[in-house]
Amino acid sequence: MFRALNISKKFNEKQIISNFNLEVPDNKILCIVGPSGAGKSTLLRCLTGLESTDSGEFYLNDKKFDPTTANNKKSTIGLVSQDFGLFPNLTVMENIILAPQLVLKLSKEEALGKAQKLIKTLNLSGKEQLYPYQLSGGQKQRVAIVRTLAMNPKIICYDEPTSALDPKLSEEVGKILNKLKSNNIMQIVVTHDMDFAKQVADRIITVEPLS
Missing domain, CATH: 3.40.50.300 (P-loop containing nucleotide triphosphate hydrolases)
Known part of the structure; x- marks a missing residue:
């Protein structure tokens, strides 16, 4: 609680x-x-x-x-912001794995494996190499949620x-x-x-x- x-x-x-x-x-x-x-x-x-x-x-x-x-x-605590907060110069996958590598010190392979599972769970398979401008609002929201989940928040x-x-x-x-x-x-x-x-x-x- x-x-x-x-x-x-x-x-x-x-x-x-x-x-x-x-x-x-x-x-x-x-x-x-x-x-x-x-x-x-x-x-x-x-x-x-x-x-x-x-x-x-x-x-x-x-x-x-x-x-x-x-x-x-x-x-x-993880935060999903109102404007999604995605880096426009990074792909969906790059957005997701950046913080786990920098903050949680995961290897790139570990971060990729975890991200792929979350991407599948939130029905984003096939969007990994797209950039934020290529996504709908709903897809951006899901990517923002996946990125937050990748940090193991309680x-x-x-x-x-x-x-x-x-x-x-x-x-x-x-x-x-x-x-x-x-x-x-x-x-x-x-x-x-x-x-x-x-x-x-x-x-x-x-x-x-x-x-």
Whole structure:
């Protein structure tokens, strides 16, 4: 189980998050839903260690940890960003195997073997040598998920995973997230799309801007 307790964050004098709590059991999907300005993106950045918190604590399986430390970033929390974050000058396969080699210190052969299994699981076979510009939005989303899975995360966070997708592709992404639940991965989805949240979530938290 992943827990975040009493998380607070402000920029300058504006309080964005105040004493926020959440927990995600193993194999479950938590969706955080709310309008623009409610602090969803800031919360996600705090959960993934891209922003430090002003106060609060994080626990994984009752062990306290700090998401901002490099060691935790290696294998604890993965992020699938809203713009997919793929390197345009690298092929699908090169995008996937880069971080496992640089961060996890896998050999190229190990990284390729693992990537190929994940590519098959997410129905991307035959796309390995394509570049991001040659992919549809849904394919880019799946490549971004594969790239995150290649880092062996215990938790995956998604920032607006359906914002660039039509309803049919959004449904496809929802099926992928539900499929990943069987891999003992906890998932946190930040979205404004309540219909998508209802499709995938085991629990939904609604946030509102602080007054």
